[in-house]
Amino acid sequence: xxxxxxxxxxxxxxxxAQELHDGAYVNLGWGIPNLIADYLPKxxxxxxxxxxxxxxxxxxAKPGEEDFDLVDAMKVPVxxxxxxxxFHQADAHLMTRGGHLDIAVLGGFxxxxxGDLANWKIPGSKGxxxxxxxxxxxSGSKKLIVCMExxxxxxxxxxVKACNYPLTGLECVDTIVTDLAVIDVTPEGLVLRETAxxxxxxxxxxxxxxxxxxxxxxPEMKLAPNSH
Amino acid sequence: xxxxxxxxxxxxxxxxAQELHDGAYVNLGWGIPNLIADYLPKxxxxxxxxxxxxxxxxxxAKPGEEDFDLVDAMKVPVxxxxxxxxFHQADAHLMTRGGHLDIAVLGGFxxxxxGDLANWKIPGSKGxxxxxxxxxxxSGSKKLIVCMExxxxxxxxxxVKACNYPLTGLECVDTIVTDLAVIDVTPEGLVLRETAxxxxxxxxxxxxxxxxxxxxxxPEMKLAPNSH
Amino acid sequence: MPASYLFELxxxxxxxxxxxxxxxxxPERRMKQKIVNSLDAAIADIPDGARIMFGGFGGAGFPNNLxxxxxxKGVKNITAISNNCGTREGELGVMFKNGQxxxxxxxxxxPHANYFQERFAKGEVTCELVPQGILCERMRTAATGLxxxxxxxxxxxxxxxxxxxxxxxxxxxxxxxxxxADYALIKAQKADELGNLTYRLAARNFNPIMAQAAKFTIVExxxxxxxxxxxxxxxxxxxxxxxxxxxAKGMRFAG
Amino acid sequence: MPASYLFELxxxxxxxxxxxxxxxxxPERRMKQKIVNSLDAAIADIPDGARIMFGGFGGAGFPNNLxxxxxxKGVKNITAISNNCGTREGELGVMFKNGQxxxxxxxxxxPHANYFQERFAKGEVTCELVPQGILCERMRTAATGLxxxxxxxxxxxxxxxxxxxxxxxxxxxxxxxxxxADYALIKAQKADELGNLTYRLAARNFNPIMAQAAKFTIVExxxxxxxxxxxxxxxxxxxxxxxxxxxAKGMRFAG
Numbered sequence: 001x002x003x004x005x006x007x008x009x010x011x012x013x014x015x016x017a018q019e020l021h022d023g024a025y026v027n028l029g030w031g032i033p034n035l036i037a038d039y040l041p042k043x044x045x046x047x048x049x050x051x052x053x054x055x056x057x058x059x060x061a062k063p064g065e066e067d068f069d070l071v072d073a074m075k076v077p078v079x080x081x082x083x084x085x086x087f088h089q090a091d092a093h094l095m096t097r098g099g100h101l102d103i104a105v106l107g108g109f110x111x112x113x114x115g116d117l118a119n120w121k122i123p124g125s126k127g128x129x130x131x132x133x134x135x136x137x138x139s140g141s142k143k144l145i146v147c148m149e150x151x152x153x154x155x156x157x158x159x160v161k162a163c164n165y166p167l168t169g170l171e172c173v174d175t176i177v178t179d180l181a182v183i184d185v186t187p188e189g190l191v192l193r194e195t196a197x198x199x200x201x202x203x204x205x206x207x208x209x210x211x212x213x214x215x216x217x218x219p220e221m222k223l224a225p226n227s228h
Numbered sequence: 229x230x231x232x233x234x235x236x237x238x239x240x241x242x243x244x245a246q247e248l249h250d251g252a253y254v255n256l257g258w259g260i261p262n263l264i265a266d267y268l269p270k271x272x273x274x275x276x277x278x279x280x281x282x283x284x285x286x287x288x289a290k291p292g293e294e295d296f297d298l299v300d301a302m303k304v305p306v307x308x309x310x311x312x313x314x315f316h317q318a319d320a321h322l323m324t325r326g327g328h329l330d331i332a333v334l335g336g337f338x339x340x341x342x343g344d345l346a347n348w349k350i351p352g353s354k355g356x357x358x359x360x361x362x363x364x365x366x367s368g369s370k371k372l373i374v375c376m377e378x379x380x381x382x383x384x385x386x387x388v389k390a391c392n393y394p395l396t397g398l399e400c401v402d403t404i405v406t407d408l409a410v411i412d413v414t415p416e417g418l419v420l421r422e423t424a425x426x427x428x429x430x431x432x433x434x435x436x437x438x439x440x441x442x443x444x445x446x447p448e449m450k451l452a453p454n455s456h
Numbered sequence: 457m458p459a460s461y462l463f464e465l466x467x468x469x470x471x472x473x474x475x476x477x478x479x480x481x482x483p484e485r486r487m488k489q490k491i492v493n494s495l496d497a498a499i500a501d502i503p504d505g506a507r508i509m510f511g512g513f514g515g516a517g518f519p520n521n522l523x524x525x526x527x528x529k530g531v532k533n534i535t536a537i538s539n540n541c542g543t544r545e546g547e548l549g550v551m552f553k554n555g556q557x558x559x560x561x562x563x564x565x566x567p568h569a570n571y572f573q574e575r576f577a578k579g580e581v582t583c584e585l586v587p588q589g590i591l592c593e594r595m596r597t598a599a600t601g602l603x604x605x606x607x608x609x610x611x612x613x614x615x616x617x618x619x620x621x622x623x624x625x626x627x628x629x630x631x632x633x634x635x636x637a638d639y640a641l642i643k644a645q646k647a648d649e650l651g652n653l654t655y656r657l658a659a660r661n662f663n664p665i666m667a668q669a670a671k672f673t674i675v676e677x678x679x680x681x682x683x684x685x686x687x688x689x690x691x692x693x694x695x696x697x698x699x700x701x702x703x704a705k706g707m708r709f710a711g
Numbered sequence: 712m713p714a715s716y717l718f719e720l721x722x723x724x725x726x727x728x729x730x731x732x733x734x735x736x737x738p739e740r741r742m743k744q745k746i747v748n749s750l751d752a753a754i755a756d757i758p759d760g761a762r763i764m765f766g767g768f769g770g771a772g773f774p775n776n777l778x779x780x781x782x783x784k785g786v787k788n789i790t791a792i793s794n795n796c797g798t799r800e801g802e803l804g805v806m807f808k809n810g811q812x813x814x815x816x817x818x819x820x821x822p823h824a825n826y827f828q829e830r831f832a833k834g835e836v837t838c839e840l841v842p843q844g845i846l847c848e849r850m851r852t853a854a855t856g857l858x859x860x861x862x863x864x865x866x867x868x869x870x871x872x873x874x875x876x877x878x879x880x881x882x883x884x885x886x887x888x889x890x891x892a893d894y895a896l897i898k899a900q901k902a903d904e905l906g907n908l909t910y911r912l913a914a915r916n917f918n919p920i921m922a923q924a925a926k927f928t929i930v931e932x933x934x935x936x937x938x939x940x941x942x943x944x945x946x947x948x949x950x951x952x953x954x955x956x957x958x959a960k961g962m963r964f965a966g
Contacts, residue, residue, distance in 0.1 A: 080688055086689045093847055279588060298516075324589055325607070344612075361587070363590070363615065657944065
């Protein structure tokens with residue numbers, strides 16, 4: 001089945017960037033979340049946290065500017081903004097786990113209707129797998145946003161009733177931004193807040209396993225004018 | 229009963245100072261232990277720890293030299309030696325509790341034959357009492373020395389079968405230095421290592437409630453030539 | 457458009473230039489919001505019944521000016537978490553003198569905490585004594601989002617009364633629970649305008665731990681410096697833990 | 712004789728003068744004993760079967776020179792505690808390539824840990840995956856003499872399998888136990904001759920925690936500076952946690 005265009009990974013990041021607020025302390029995970037820094041609304045000042053012990057990361061280092069003692073959690077050489085601070089990894093995770101970060105954004109394989117997250121291991125995959133900081137981040141952030149495609153490459157829904165992938169955390173997700181929708185996890189269940197341009201709530205529901213609650217009119221996402 | 233002269237508080241400190249070894253990291257508690265710094269053998273370099281976050285305390289500040297941001301655990305303005313470091317109170321007690329200090333010296337009200345220590349509250353005393361750092365220090369130091377008078381002012385033994393004062397720690401004391409004796413706590417019980425000049429093992433035993441084990445000849449303490 | 461170019465656009469708005477790997481930007485919007493201009497304003501929203509951590513040890517690093525303001529405001533029924541209970545009317549003493557504290561969690565009230573002891577004797581203040589290092593760890597446990605820890609400290613003593621005991625690694629240990637607080641009042645030497653802090657010598661003591669542990673941290677400092685004038689490696693308390701800053705000349709009660 | 716006079720006598724022997732409140736003394740005896748002159752000497756006494764923590768994260772702060780020496784020495788059956796498992800032959804990679812590690816406790820082996828994955832697939836290496844912050848806390852728990860802690864992290868996941876679960880503060884949590892080690896191999900920027908350490912930027916990462924947690928800490932540094940040339944407030948790892956120091960030019964495997 002040929003489908004309508006979905007959001008690109010960059011556009012998912014662009015939409016997720018709108019969830020950040022001025023002055024927020026923010027951790028961005030691997031994958032789509034890491035693209036968010038490129039799409040911050042200009043009016044925002046956000047302080048980026050890295051779990052290897054940095055608060056106040058700036059942009060990536062340009063060629064020739066790299067300092068390999070100053071890398072982010074993805075090993076990419078970065079810069080610092082004025083007011084940055086450096087600390088050890090235990091203090092870095094004191095911040096994640098202790099509820100000090102305003103917003104964390106992680107990638108995801110599956111999110112359940114209760115907000116359970118699976119994002120570290122595909123069942124049956126070879127090798128050891130790896131957890132990294134995701135479980136600490138998932139457990140403690142004031143607000144956890146998951147950015148992911150709405151469906152697997154094979155078309156299977158990633159918004160599920162219950163995760164059957166290895167879990168990262170229970171009932172930890174607050175908001176899901178996919179290439180089809182923005183969805184909030186509420187005590188009543190998953191609430192469909194926005195759909196991708198050109199997609200109806202019914203079409204999004206059809207590509208989800210979990211029930212999506214539709215309240216009144218569901219608007220389409222607005223991407224910023226400097227869209228890619 | 230008029231008794232023979234016992235060691236002064238300063239002489240107890242002087243004898244206890246001989247228990248320190250070169251290069252040791254050492255915490256000195258309130259009271260007699262705090263006098264030990266004055267009696268270090270000249271050949272020793274010892275690094276003094278203070279539980280408010282100092283390693284490498286030097287001598288007390290002289291008049292006019294005081295900096296009230298640089299005080300020891302007794303609130304006395306001190307100095308630093310080169311190579312000193314400053315840290316917060318949690319790291320200071322990471323050192324005490326985590327077994328990083330080579331030697332700690334505390335005052336005592338009672339020590340039992342198993343090495344239990346009571347040093348923070350006299351039964352029936354008015355007021356709240358106060359624990360301070362003593363319980364952390366007692367729990368974690370590689371070697372714990374207690375300095376105290378052998379008997380109360382009323383003549384009651386402070387080396388007891390079991391403490392009836394509120395406890396500071398169980399089976400934590402390694403060595404006791406009193407105004408009558410040096411005693412080691414061993415798995416077999418309390419071993420009398422030395423007596424004060426002019427005192428016999430029997431006389432020391434008579435002033436102790438707990439049984440003191442006497443192995444072979446028990447020498448008299450030697451105080452350093454610069455004795456007070 | 458490559459990522460670095462987008463960043464550059466964003467920073468150029470703040471006339472950004474690169475200094476080594478620190479990009480010089482001036483995010484004006486946020487950095488002044490934590491700074492207040494009076495001691496009374498600094499503590500104005502602290503309500504009766506609040507749980508408050510107070511930094512300081514041995515006469516050093518006490519937020520004396522904030523404590524004086526809190527005393528003036530006349531808040532009542534405070535639960536105070538502090539190593540000690542003041543020296544006469546100094547440090548926390550004034551809060552006990554005025555009968556503003558109902559419960560204190562401390563390690564060592566101190567030989568000059570006469571106002572505390574008077575109230576304690578009358579039953580007007582209750583007191584939980586905690587070993588000093590365990591006090592630090594219980595606060596740090598709250599700071600780091602953990603729910604409790606096992607320790608050998610206090611086993612077999614009055615401190616263990618009512619606490620769960622078990623054996624781990626062959627050692628008797630007790631369960632200690634986190635100490636949470638609504639506010640921390642702390643003292644630092646310098647703050648930058650974002651709230652990064654440094655401390656002077658042994659005035660550091662409990663202050664960095666309390667800043668991490670409380671929900672809302674108010675700091676009095678000797679000096680406020682511009683953002684970017686503190687080396688990132690020298691920051692002791694990162695700005696994320698600091699919510700309000702007041703520059704105050706150091707009032708000291710050495711006891 | 713007053714106490715201060717006795718102190719002065721002691722310090723005068725080291726030609727002590729007062730600089731502010733730092734007394735300039737030169738305790739020659741101890742300060743050189745931690746410094747060794749070769750990488751092989753630095754790790755010479757590490758036996759087969761040792762439990763070793765290795766600092767470093769994201770290509771920064773790895774004790775690469777010490778790891779290379781350990782690999783040359785050919786120790787076997789090592790239990791490695793490290794955030795990752797090397798990048799190809801770099802960082803810890805060489806230890807897996809040579810089959811020197813039997814068990815690893817880590818959070819994220821990493822996309823280029825091919826030698827680890829090969830051994831793991833063959834069952835020659837076992838692996839305990841630990842959430843990264845919990846890895847830090849379990850090491851810090853060992854460092855600080857505590858016996859375990861409760862956390863919500865990992866509840867309901869593979870990480871919780873076999874662990875005690877209970878409810879505290881209304882939250883499901885699991886018991887995590889300390890991670891002890893015989894040695895830590897770490898990387899710092901500067902050491903003074905006593906072993907006080909500072910780190911450069913994000914090369915700090917796990918190094919200070921591991922220095923505290925292991926029984927014996929061996930550090931490679933870029934630079935050794937005289938005692939007294941480091942400000943006491945700037946020391947990140949106090950000398951008490953450092954047992955052996957080797958100056959080594961920085962070998963880097965950025966992966």
